[in-house]
Structures are given as C-alpha cells and as structure tokens.
Amino acid sequence: MGKRKADEPRPEDFLPLHRDTFQILVALADRDRHGYSILRDIAERGGGAHPIGPSTLYSSIRRLLESGLIEELDERPDPESDDERRRYYRLTNLGRRVAAVEAERLQRLLDDARAGGLLPRRT
C-alpha cells in the first residue's frame, strides 16, 4: 500500500502541510487511531476552534493514504471499545518524518515570532 522505495520523496517535498493534514498526523503520532478517534483528538486539542467535519476528515485520510503518509491497519488494536465498522490508521515512517519537519518548521516560525516580539520570550 503506497510503499515507495528508490524514488521515495523527501519529507520537505510535502511542506507546508494543510492544517487538517497536520492535525491528523499529530493525532496519529502517539498511537494508532480510527477515523472518529482522530476527529475527537483534533476537536479536544483545538478546543473546538477548528473542528473538522466527517466528510473532510475522510477526504484527508484518503489523500494521506494515497501519498503514503499513513497506512491502514489490518488488525484492530482496541477491539473492546470500538465498532467493527471502524478502520485503524497508523503513521508510516515517511508520515512521521513529514510531521516532524513540519513541526520543526512551525517551531522556527514561532521562534521568529518570539524574536520579533510578537510572543513573550521564554525564560
């Protein structure tokens, strides 16, 4: 599924990531999740500021699958608590690297904002 070998793209090629895309990658960073779990994670972390609709979520998931940043799991890690209709997704190595370089990019941006006096300096 979407594995790339010799011609594997560099993570930088994907930058900058769309907000929704980055949110999904972040949601999958600590553990594998199904779609609804991703949605909840985003909603909770964003405090409801940028909720993502169901159809938008799955459009993004499809694109991430296609570009090889996430993959679908065959097994279900948490069979007790979920619905059998839910499918689970995991970050691929590429996806993890892409999310990391995007995070670094945002970090640099924040640092610049701080240096410019837009944010309080860290002590």
Added chain:
Amino acid sequence: MPGPGYRLRVYRLLLRLYPAQFLQEYEREILLTFRTEWLRESSAAGRWFYFVRAASAILFNSPLEHFQMLTHDLRYAFRTFRRSLPLTLVAVATLALGMGVNSALFSVVKAVLLDALPYGKPDQLVRVWVRNPQQGFEHDVTSWPRLEDWRARSRTIQGFAVFGPARLILTEGGEPAQLQGTSVSANFFRVMGVKPLFGQDFENNADQEGQPKRIMLAYGFWQRRFGGDPSIVGRQLNMSGDTYLVMGVTPPLFQFPERGLDFWTPFALDARSRTARGNFFLNTVARLRDGETLKHAQLEMDGIAAALAQRYPVDQHLGVALVNLKEDLTGSIAPALWVLSGAVIFILLICCANIAGMLLAHTAERRQELAIRAALGAGRSRVVRQLLTEAALLFCAGGAAGIAVAYVGVKLLLRIAPPELAQLQDTHLDLTVAAVTLVVSAASGILCGMRPALAASRLDLASDLRQGGRRVVGRMDSRRFRSILTIGEMALAMILLTGSWLLVRSLQRIEGVSLGFDSRSVSIATLLPPRTRYKDGKATAAFYTQLLERLRAQPGVEGAAAITTFLLGRLPDSATFFIDGRTEQIMTPLTMDGVSPDFFSVMKIPLLRGRYFDSSDRADSLPVVIINQTMARRYWPNEDPLGKRLTFGNPKDAKVEWDTVVGVVADTERAGVDQPVFTESYAPLVQASPRGVQILIRTRQGAAAARTSLVTALRELDRQMPVARFSTLDAELGGQVASRRFTTFLLTLFAVAALVIAGVGLYGLISYLVTLRRQEFGVRMALGARPVDVMRIVMGRVMAMAAAGLVLGVAGALVLTRGLQSLLFGVTRFDPGSYLAAGIGLLAVCAVAAIPPIVRALRSDPLAALRAE
C-alpha cells in the same frame, strides 16, 4: 435520545456528490461519525449548527475529490499512453486527420453555404436574370433601357443596381498597374446594403453622362497600394488618362461580385449604350421592399416581362428570373460542397471506428492489469471511469491536433479554391466549428470508450489472473465487433473511392474534348493602352500592329496574334444583329471580337470556306467579318454565307455599316467545353479597333521566354505600357475547369485518406488476430503445416472481410453517387470502370495491410508454441 432522523437522510443524499469509489470506501464511517458527533451536541441549536456545517463541507469538498480523481486518472492515462506510444500516436494522428479535414471543410461550408452574406438585410437581395429560353439561356444579362423599364414599373422591388467588369490603369506612384474592378450604377452600394468603411457613397447621379469620375477603393487594394492611409479619401487619382475622385474605401468583407477586386466606379455610358435595347451587358442585383417575398416579386416581374414583350420586338421571347443572391452565388459550388461534406463525415466515421477498434484491442490487452486493479479494490465503476478518462483524453488530444490540422487545411483550401467563390476570401477556421469538433471528439471518445470499458468491467477475475488474460482477450463478441467496424470502414472507403474515380473520369473527359484550337506553347497577356496617349481606335490599332511585328521578329517566337478577348466567359460581350435582306432583328446575341490577321493561323483554327484576313483589310477598306461554323449553319443552312452581309447597327439608318462575310472558320470551345458554342463573329483588328486586347504568343521556349519577348518588344515601343495577367493559355484554360478540378482534387484526396485510414484499421485488426492465434499457428507448423497454409488462413480472413466491405461499398455507392450526378461529365454514375478501379484499389490496400501480420504469423516458432502448451 432520538437520532438525527431526516437530517441524516439529507446528509446521506448530499454525500452522493462524492465519487462512487470514495463512498464505497468511506460512506459508512462518515455516516457513523456524523451520527455520533450529532448526538454529542447537547442543544437543538448546536445540532442544527453542526448539521449545516457538516453539510456545507460536502459541497465544498466533493468537487475537489472529483478533481483529484480526474488528475489521478489523467496521470495514469498518460503513463498508459506512454507505454504504448505507437498505438497512441497512430490513434491521435488518425483523429487529427479526421477532425482536421472535418473542421476545415465545415468552416468553408459554413462560410459559403450557411453564413448570411455580409450585407444589410441579405435576404432581400436577389439577382435579376433575363430568361431567354429560345436560345437556351436561363440566366442572361440585360440592357440599360430594360433596366429603366424595370425600375419604372416594379412595386415590389425597392432598387435595381447593375454592374459589369471594368479595368483601369493606375499611373500614379511607382509602376503603372492594371487594376481589376467593377463598373456599377450609382445606387449599387445602397442596394447591396453596404456603407463605405469611411468616406462617402456615390451621389445618385454619379452614373449620368458628363459627371466627374468617382471611385471607391477596395479595402485590400487600399491597404496594398496606399498602406491604409485614410487621407486617400478626397484625393484625385490619375487613372487611364482621367482623374478619379476617391470617394471612400469599402469594408474588408465586401467582395462583390467577385474576390480580389481593386475598385468600384460608376458607369460612364454613352448615349448609344443607354438606348440600345439589344445591347446585353449589364448584370443586375435588386433589393426587395420590406415585407415582400421573392415569389410575389417574381410574379410581378413575370407580368412586367410580358408587357415589355408586347411592346418591344427585342423582348419578345424574354422572361425574368429572380434568384436569391446567396443561392445565385453558391449555386454552382453548393452540390460539390455537399458531396465533400459527406466525404469528410465518412472520414470521421472511419476514424472513429478505427479508434474504437484500437481501444477495444488496447483494453483487451490490459485485462490482466485491470483484473489486478479490481482485485486490489478498485470497483467496476472505478475501472470504467479510468478507461473512459483514457478514451476522452485520447480524443481530446486528437481533437486539439485536429484543430491544428484544420487551421492549415483552411489555408490550403483557400489557396486552391476557384476564384468565383467570393465568400471564401475571409474564411478562417470557424471557432464554433472547432468547438463542435472538440465536443464531437469527446462524445465519440466516451461512446467508443464505453464498449471496451463495459467489456473490461465484466472481468472474470480468477481466470484473467490465472491465464494472464491471453486466452480470454479474443472473446468472440469483441472480435466480431471489431470485424464489423473494419468492414464498415472499408465500405465507406469504397464509396469515396468510387465517387472520386467518377469525378476523375469526368475531368479527363472534359479535358479530352478537342478545343478546336492548339493551346500548347501559347502564352497570353492582356494590354490596355491608356486613353491619354492612344486617343482613338486608329492609334491603338497602329500600336498593336507594330507590337505584333516586333514580337514576330523576336528569336524563338513562332507566331503572335491579338484578339479582343480570347476565352469567352459564361456571358461574353455580344449583341443582337440584322442580316441583309431579312427584316427581323436576330435576337440571339452574336459575339464580336477584333483579331489580328494571322490570329487563326497562330491558333491553328481551320478555315472551312473563304479566306482569312490579310493586309488588304484596312481601316478604310470594305468592312468584313469571319464567322464560325455554328453561325454559318444556323443562319445559312442551305446557302453559301460568303458575301452575305450583317450589321450590329440599325439597317434603317442611312449611315449603317454592313459587314461582309469573307470566311467561315471551325467552331472552338472558347467558352468552356461544358458550355454551348456561341454564334461568333470576328472582325479585323484595324476595323474593330478595340481598346484593350489579349496578345497570344506561340513559342516552344516556354512562358518565360515569351514574357521576355513581350517585354523587349514593348520596351522598344512604349515603356509605360502595363501588362496584366501574363499567363499560359493552358493555365487560363485550366481556370475554366478550376471549380471542377477543385472538387475532384479534394474528393480524391479524401478518398485516399479514407483508404489509408481504413487500411491502418485493417492492419491493426489482422495484427491483433495474428497475435491471438500465434500459438495455434506455431502448433500447426510444428504438426507439418506449410507456410502457405498459414498464409492462406490469414489471407482468407482478410479477403473475406475485404469482400464484405466491397459488396457493401458498391451497394452504398450505387445509392449515394446520386448526389454526384450534377458534377459528372461524359460518364454515368453507374460507370462500371469506376467501380472496378475503386474495387481494385481497395483490394490492393487490403493485401498490403495484411502483409506485415502474415510475415509475423509465419515467424511463429513451433517449439515455443509447443513449450507453452
């Protein structure tokens, strides 16, 4: 807690906007998520808000999803095409050709036959022809007195305008140039419904005697000669010894009565031309009053013609025919254009059939790949969508390339089109036509792509994967479908070949008709001595006599002669006349040409009785004429015409000049072989003293040498004399059949194109069938079959299909050549020779198309075949 109910149903309905494959994959989870989130909202308002947000996200996202799928499919399609580059190139080239010729020809058809004329209220415009059924002229010109009668009596027609050819020599600025133009009545532009681009129209009395000369310049000429300088209006130009006041410039689209004219100027007619009822020389165009119909106007004109017939003997057998101007202009070419349109539609059909066949084979070869994709979860709709995208892409590429071909095609058509197609001048690739072509290309792409796509979606996964798709590809129905397509192509090609062969034979017949003179190695040039330096007929005649003497003295010149107008058009200058001793005026117009004494010997026109002109025929000697055989037979069937006298004047006039017949020459086809022979008369140049003449030079050293001789001779006599239309007589004669040649050339071109494309189609099909049966051939040869047996199998198949195509084609041609009827000359549409020739052509192309696949079949390796078994 109650569920989302109808809102879920609405949401679900909206989800249909997504591509089917996406829904197949995610619909359940999306709905589940929607429901769960909806239930999480505690307030009714919150739920509404959630619903609206989620629903609008669909509207925003679904087009994006489609777009991404399309780009994905397109990328995939490009990869597929790159993998099978030769097939793709042949397909695109085939399409480009089919659509190119279609767009090009239909641009022309639209411009000529369908678009309205670029004049105000063009439907009101009619050509007014004199009908002269007794002499077999349905469309004859008229005379000034008759025009005035029409003007005075008609109530249904608001204006009659007349016109006729005119030539002027422009001596200002640079080389003297001979200009081609039209003399018109003062109301000409108002009747035509055309206003000058700038400047003023002619005044109402501009065509009266004694008025100062006026001229209207054609847009093209104004651009060429005066660089589009607008200050030209109001300037005086010196032309042919007179000064002409430039009134204005016509709009670029105005090209009436023919293409490439330089000017329009009001008639300057002398009293005789205004009063001679029998002097037929005016072309008439008229405009109906608002609300009047052609039918009503025709009725009225019939009545007027009958009244005039009662009153004037000249009008006794004359009628009037009104013809819608557009029909009149296109009447001669319309049948040819419709035939050519049919031909290009055939070509498009052949192309589409070819492409459909190729796509079918292409899909069949990819069954294994498609089966794998299906196994990996691409649904039927996904595969169909992919294949349709490929087909549509192919057809769009073909369509785009076709528009490029059409662009060039229109330019080429304009270059070879006969000059009488005035409307062609500004024909360009019509954007509507091009758009329609693109739509047709995409639609036929979808249609042709549909069948292979449906066939592919009926995949038997297990067997396709197992067998690598090799066995199943040649399923009976797809093979039969391709065979039917190919047979259809051959039938269409056969019809076109037969039609073009019939036209080629007609052209041969026409060109084979003896013209009655020897046109080989004769050059022709037109001279028009300006009135300033050559005041009268005596001066011009003296000039011509000297010129011919000098020409004859030039090295290599075998003979030189002069005649007023050598090639007669449809309606040559002619007049009614009287024969001495007979009371009634003869209404069949008699042509009158002035010729130099050795004209007949230079042109090798045989003398039947009497004598040629010689040096004893002087301006002051007895007026004499030589007549042609048709004239002699018609008026002196049982008598000797020699010594008889005739006159174009009025015999009651005491000073009337009688011309004595001194010779009878054989008939010639000067008017064109598909025209009747006129009654003709020739007078000695010194007695007829025309202003302009055509010089005929016979030399075996070629046209360039003839031209040099003429220029040398002219330089000695008059350096300022412009020469117009230097050409060879054969080229000018070619002009008489230009329209026929145009049609024949194009139809032949189309037929050959159709044959080649059908040949490519057959080649593709046979290659495909051979590939399918290669193993079988190998086995056969391993078991002792000789190469000739294998060849017989393949060739048998080819010939069976060719025979089917041939039979269908002959049947089609028998019906469809009816449309060609009016274009044939000297052959019937059932001409067996043409059918035979077309049939042989078709079979030959089939045989050639079958050779490469047969060679491949013969190379089938028996051992490899057995190993595979």
